[in-house]
Amino acid sequence: MSVRGRMSGNEAAALAIRQINPDVVAAFPITPSTEIPQFVSRFVADGAVDTEFVAVESEHSAMSACMGAEAAGVRAMTATSSAGMALMYELLYVAASDRLPIVLAAVNRALTGPININTEHSDSMGARDSGWIQIYSENAQEAYDNMLMAHRIGEHEDVMLPVMICQDGFITSHAIENIETEEDAAVRAFIGTYKPQHHLLDPAESVAVGPYGVSAYVMELKRAQAYAMECAKQVILDVSFDFAQKFGRAYGLFEEYRMEDAEVGVLIIGSAAGTCKDAVDRLRERGVKAGLVKLRVFRPFPAEELAKALGGLSALAIMDRSDGFSGVGGPLGAEVRAALYSYGISKTVTTNIVYGLGGRDIRVEDFESIYGMLGSKEELPRTMYIGQRE
């Protein structure tokens, strides 16, 4: 039975970790994810988990310790943000290539330059090509639910990839919300125990993890890794379906909000989707056929499904909470446009809007003006910024 509670996104992620009861958590504190390892170390001190908590001296070491633990055959988790994720960068690629299904609670924060502690997606978007599955959450409820699904997805034999569960710093991680949580026994039954097929501490088999790949093998190994990511899409859908059956909350690769007959639409990731939904409701009352697609799964990228969901719109704004500094917008804009193009969608006009950098607010009125722009007959700018002083 679900239990009603009130907690922040960090508390929700930490609660999920307590219920998952991983064998190892190795982490280094960084705002705004600091609370997660802080809660975990309290669980350890209270005897509430069997976890070995490794207080490492850097995020590079945190990810290294997680990789060692997973290679040894146990569940390992960590949490980080911003520059902490950047310091893990080298190992993120290795964890994915070595097919170690580590789960990372990412609390999105702007990468430094200038230094800032507020939400932005530049940290995890920078790691978008590292080979990790990336699932984004709109609120504390989704952060909790996505954490509970992460191991089933990453540890699936067709996948065996690390998973990043992202939530927005402060807006989600520190704001207290109403949330439904599940009982420990139900969570553990849903997740199950981890039985890796091969691991370093198996006395019956000697194995080398992460050997050098000579040129004659690298391309084949990378192709296999890419295939695992392709397979992850169906596994995410299957696990989400099972989650909905057990706990009653349904998730797909993305959420479609009032999209049935929508003519103008916004595609967005993370907490600002809630603000945008308010704008959609207001516009619908005024007879504007506005809709929203909130992307949950960014890796693997659901190109075909998005093209289908967005292809009926006359105009679409793709919202990026990080700048790609390509001179032509952000990463989501580039990938969604590529998806529309490769699936033959030519009638949907798009603009790519960079917003909310360094925690800059985006308001319901901002979204109303975006929908207004999409519905006007004027030519859309290919790329634009919103919320900055002109």
Next chain:
Amino acid sequence: MTKTNKMEGIDEQSPWRDLTQGGFVYGEGNSAFFNTGDWRTKAPVWKQENCKQCLLCFPVCPDSSIPVEGGKRRDFDMFHCKGCGICAQVCPFGAIGMEVL
């Protein structure tokens, strides 16, 4: 001791679906089965008539390519020899020549 190759069937011709997940290597001592002698540009040649069996050559070989049986060296194991020429350098009797390939 006879070694079994647990990676048997996986080689540079294997399609990507046949490789191990993550490139894991199973079993120990697999390097014995891996041909690393295919990229040398020079090859050592053992001139038996000059060899005094002093055994100065085999300990300096970085690739264990000089087999020793019953206290005597045998001909080169070219499967792992890189053609580095150290054996030819240490031989006091001119019993090892280097042939350019």
